[in-house]
Amino acid sequence: AQSVTQLGSHVSVSEGALVLLRCNYSSSVPPYLFWYVQYPNQGLQLLLKYTTGATLVKGINGFEAEFKKSETSFHLTKPSAHMSDAAEYFCAVSGGRYGKLTFGQGTILTVHP
Amino acid sequence: GAVVSQHPSRVICKSGTSVKIECRSLDFQATTMFWYRQFPKKSLMLMATSNEGSKATYEQGVEKDKFLINHASLTLSTLTVTSAHPEDSSFYICSAPEGRGRSGEAFFGQGTRLTVV
Numbered sequence: 001a002q003s004v005t006q007l008g009s010h011v012s013v014s015e016g017a018l019v020l021l022r023c024n025y026s027s028s029v030p031p032y033l034f035w036y037v038q039y040p041n042q043g044l045q046l047l048l049k050y051t052t053g054a055t056l057v058k059g060i061n062g063f064e065a066e067f068k069k070s071e072t073s074f075h076l077t078k079p080s081a082h083m084s085d086a087a088e089y090f091c092a093v094s095g096g097r098y099g100k101l102t103f104g105q106g107t108i109l110t111v112h113p
Numbered sequence: 114g115a116v117v118s119q120h121p122s123r124v125i126c127k128s129g130t131s132v133k134i135e136c137r138s139l140d141f142q143a144t145t146m147f148w149y150r151q152f153p154k155k156s157l158m159l160m161a162t163s164n165e166g167s168k169a170t171y172e173q174g175v176e177k178d179k180f181l182i183n184h185a186s187l188t189l190s191t192l193t194v195t196s197a198h199p200e201d202s203s204f205y206i207c208s209a210p211e212g213r214g215r216s217g218e219a220f221f222g223q224g225t226r227l228t229v230v
Binding site: 032034036041042043044045046049051090094098099100101102103104105106 | 119122123145147155156157158159162204206208209210211217218219221222223224226
């Protein structure tokens with residue numbers, strides 16, 4: 001079984017500031033981990049994913065995340081926030097190879113000018 | 114990347130009627146598709162796994178008779194909300210796994226906003 005906890009339902013940053021969205025997971029098997037972004041009334045867009053190999057994963061739009069097995073974490077970061085980053089972000093885990101995902105509760109990112 | 118198309122993007126229906134939502138994999142075959150429901154300001158909850166040529170697998174607490182799933186071909190799965198009520202109003206999203214499922218990744222449709230009045 002898998003579960004995901006995103007710490008903080010809302011995160012607010014200033015434009016140009018560091019973005020840090022936290023995600024912790026539990027999985028009974030080696031996890032595949034994902035971050036998705038969702039804009040209002042739209043589907044999910046994949047930001048990045050970790051399957052195997054390098055634990056620091058780079059994604060689109062300047063985002064990256066680091067898989068830390070010892071901490072069961074997969075936090076999402078971006079060095080400098082843009083206004084266009086304002087959206088809802090979901091961390092997800094897949095415990096197998098079939099694309100069945102368990103999602104965290106989501107974090108709404110607000111970016112202030 | 115692979116494309117999953119979901120239709121309609123928005124639908125309003127009267128209470129008691131049925132609504133069908135389509136999910137198509139446009140450039141790959143999907144023997145499995147997933148249907149999620151997203152409540153306002155909530156996360157996505159898996160409703161069911163759609164299996165081509167066989168019965169869908171429903172998650173605990175999901176009414177099979179209310180949410181009918183058909184996966185008639187390798188590129189199309191449909192979700193029919195039967196006898197819809199206002200509490201069925203929600204955002205429904207489908208997904209299909211990456212081609213051979215090796216990465217565990219899934220490609221998502223654009224979602225359907227269902228409003229039952």
